[in-house]
């Protein structure tokens with residue numbers, strides 16, 4: 114009897130102990146796996162991560178191959194250069210731990226492999242009974258995405274097995290083959306649960322046991338987060354959301370202050386890294402405006418699937434319930450509204466605590482319906498204090514369908530992209546003597562060469578690389594200048610991917626261009642640039658546009674043409690000129706832009722019959738341009754260096770809003786180690802960074818230098834170079850620096866504005882401009898700091914004593930707004946105390962906060 118009780122007791126103890134050990138993770142730890150497929154010994158990648166060979170996980174003998182060309186976007190040979198090739202069905206048996214969820218990531222580099230034609234590769238992949246890919250062509254998919262390689266990420270439900278079988282099967286064609294470059298298995302916590310089905314208030318979904326594919330993962334209003342910086346060792350990649358914003362207004366970026374700590378509370382930190390919660394996009398501070406629009410994101414999706422849309426929220430400014438309450442709509446159906454409207458503090462209880470909400474939506478197969486649309490709009494139902502909405506992060510996952518499939522269709526390449534690729538590859542074969550560029554590698558390389566984005570570390574102190582280019586992330590699927598009906602060619606039934614090619618840019622015919630410009634009548638010419646003449650014109654009966662017509666003979670013209678299409682179609686920002694479309698027909702190449710009614714900034718500064726800008730207008734124009742450049746440098750997925758910043762490349766729309774134009778020279782070139790791009794010197798004299806000129810190394814600080822010259826132009830009302838002046842005064846940058854050093858900057862102020870600048874404002878402005886044109890790059894502030902200081906100058910102009918009095922001419926504010934402005938002003942004062950004096954030393958973050966909140970009307 115005693116013995117029995119003792120036995121039971123110890124059994125209970127053992128069970129408890131075992132459970133405790135197991136639950137606390139001391140028990141068997143699930144292991145991850147990184148396979149460099151086709152390699153002999155694995156290797157170490159650029160991040161220092163170790164990869165092993167796939168040989169021991171696969172039965173049978175399957176050939177391996179080595180890519181003949183390393184695309185410039187591939188920073189490390191491991192694991193992309195080796196591939197395993199399958200000419201018949203083959204299965205990997207991968208060890209897994211039971212009852213554990215995993216990421217399965219498959220990497221494909223559709224390059225040239227000897228003896229193989231990559232366009233013949235069509236195959237399916239089945240993992241643990243789930244069809245991941247079917248009739249998949251990595252080569253078509255990569256072309257449509259203009260990416261050199263692809264990573265597909267799946268989240269596989271816990272299984273009752275210690276082996277995961279991943280089967281590759283070539284399509285049913287004699288020449289078809291399958292290939293794979295890398296396989297990753299990463300054990301992850303149970304990230305998925307249940308939520309509501311939007312549009313069906315009584316229906317819920319449960320993804321706990323679901324198999325999902327990651328479609329999008331965005332750090333809203335924040336920076337790219339590399340796998341090594343993800344939380345919980347989940348090695349996810351987070352991208353900026355700007356390319357998916359669809360609303361006419363992009364809202365404002367909110368950034369928490371430096372001392373802000375995300376307190377996870379009940380939420381596991383693995384849900385999302387703190388940086389996701391430290392930034393948010395809100396609508397802005399103007400209640401009336403906010404009521405008139407939705408903050409909208411738009412995503413392309415494969416039809417006939419249910420998607421889980423996960424919205425991440427964290428409030429870091431407000432702290433009370435019913436201060437900010439908003440409605441959430443997904444695909445035009447209500448997810449949260451009225452009594453059930455979103456109130457972040459209402460959900461979390463306090464400021465600084467993150468949360469997320471999951472919604473499911475079924476995407477139907479109807480024309481124009483293959484998309485996921487997320488709308489936020491202020492709720493007035495409970496009469497909240499502010500009419501605003503905000504969001505910190507978005508993830509979208511595709512759920513497997515009833516047939517246990519996650520496979521979509523291959524994208525349809527638009528005619529436009531296909532013809533450009535064909536041209537590009539012909540040229541590549543002609544001109545590249547080494548002929549290293551293979552069919553697809555060549556496409557990828559060429560496109561990347563012209564896409565002109567600088568892929569390099571922003572924080573150069575940390576060695577290694579963040580590969581920005583690889584992704585499962587489909588496409589930039591938005592644009593408000595595009596109307597679906599205008600897309601050329603056949604409707605792209607099957608996929609999101611072709612939108613990149615077709616959707617982002619409208620394709621005009623040559624007759625349309627001729628009609629718009631009266632057959633390129635000379636009287637329509639509004640400017641001449643390196644690329645060719647710029648005409649004004651009218652399309653669609655009423656829309657005014659500017660049409661840049663290239664000189665077809667110029668080789669440089671072709672590249673710049675592609676550059677601008679690639680760059681501008683992906684970049685949307687209030688302070689960047691929008692590309693509407695292009696025409697490429699009979700050797701005629703035209704780019705069609707929004708018409709900037711008020712012309713260039715320079716036309717309003719000097720040598721002009723037009724009315725000159727007031728000082729305040731000049732400040733506002735400079736601030737707008739600085740915002741545009743700041744976005745180019747930091748807001749996009751890549752750092753983009755403009756390379757030709759000057760007052761004639763800053764245009765003004767009918768409302769005096771400044772927009773940066775002319776990306777024809779924008780340059781990329783991944784040079785990860787050195788953090789710069791070596792290149793042939795281009796740009797305009799008078800604005801050229803002397804360091805760039807000397808060393809032919811391009812960094813974003815070269816733009817800062819040129820922008821400094823623009824600031825002095827605005828202040829002094831004279832050209833960057835004026836050869837008719839005495840020698841020491843010819844170069845504005847040199848002369849202004851000299852005067853600033855001597856403390857006589859006032860003597861060279863434009864007479865038209867002299868006396869209208871408050872001394873505090875002048876001091877700040879001149880100091881800022883002077884720092885921009887510092888001799889060496891590292892001494893110059895970054896654009897974030899420049900923006901910060903310009904906004905501060907404007908503040909000092911309006912309000913030299915820092916009191917709350919506002920200058921006349923400002924529109925009166927609603928009471929909510931003024932309360933908020935006061936709050937923000939206090940906040941700003943708190944923030945700025947320490948850092949005003951150190952222009953270039955100030956951290957970028959504080960600059961961002963400042964720029965976000967100081968100008969509440971900035972949107």
Ligand SMILES: *[C@@H]1O[C@H](CO)[C@@H](O)[C@H](O)[C@H]1NC(C)=O
Nearest residue numbers: 229230231232233234551552
């Ligand atoms: C590869 O195959 C495609 C069609 O399957 C063909 O058009 C192309 O010419 C082939 N490329 C080479 C290099 O053989």
Ligand SMILES: *[C@@H]1O[C@H](CO)[C@@H](O)[C@H](O)[C@H]1NC(C)=O
Nearest residue numbers: 172204206241274276277278
């Ligand atoms: C995985 O494949 C092996 C042989 O390749 C087979 O014996 C096993 O049953 C498969 N397991 C599952 C879960 O399909």
Ligand SMILES: *[C@@H]1O[C@H](CO)[C@@H](O)[C@H](O)[C@H]1NC(C)=O
Nearest residue numbers: 138343344345346347382383
């Ligand atoms: C992440 O991995 C490191 C090293 O493998 C380990 O020390 C750490 O505990 C892990 N963190 C989490 C949250 O699992």
Ligand SMILES: *[C@@H]1O[C@H](CO)[C@@H](O)[C@H](O)[C@H]1NC(C)=O
Nearest residue numbers: 370371372373429940943944
């Ligand atoms: C930063 O935010 C925290 C928490 O919201 C607040 O306590 C702190 O005062 C703020 N710091 C500054 C410098 O404004």
Ligand SMILES: *[C@@H]1O[C@H](CO)[C@@H](O)[C@H](O)[C@H]1NC(C)=O
Nearest residue numbers: 415416417477478522606607
């Ligand atoms: C979606 O399902 C419908 C009905 O089953 C089918 O007709 C249609 O082709 C499917 N669409 C796609 C894109 O698979």
Ligand SMILES: *[C@@H]1O[C@H](CO)[C@@H](O)[C@H](O)[C@H]1NC(C)=O
Nearest residue numbers: 444445481482483484485486
């Ligand atoms: C949502 O509404 C917009 C505007 O009315 C429309 O263009 C879009 O097609 C709708 N989307 C869906 C998924 O119904």
Ligand SMILES: *[C@@H]1O[C@H](CO)[C@@H](O)[C@H](O)[C@H]1NC(C)=O
Nearest residue numbers: 405406407442445446488490
């Ligand atoms: C916001 O989106 C919802 C759902 O799509 C729509 O009903 C509403 O009209 C939109 N509001 C505005 C102001 O666009």
Ligand SMILES: *[C@@H]1O[C@H](CO)[C@@H](O)[C@H](O)[C@H]1NC(C)=O
Nearest residue numbers: 417418513514515516517518
């Ligand atoms: C499942 O597969 C069957 C036969 O292959 C097909 O008819 C059906 O449309 C598929 N269902 C879904 C939801 O794709």
Ligand SMILES: *[C@@H]1O[C@H](CO)[C@@H](O)[C@H](O)[C@H]1NC(C)=O
Nearest residue numbers: 235248249250253522523524
């Ligand atoms: C496979 O994909 C290609 C390209 O998208 C398509 O042309 C072909 O019809 C597909 N084949 C099957 C069997 O679905």
Ligand SMILES: *[C@@H]1O[C@H](CO)[C@@H](O)[C@H](O)[C@H]1NC(C)=O
Nearest residue numbers: 936937938939940941942943
């Ligand atoms: C600014 O600082 C003062 C005193 O240090 C503090 O009372 C106030 O709450 C702060 N304001 C904000 C918005 O952080």
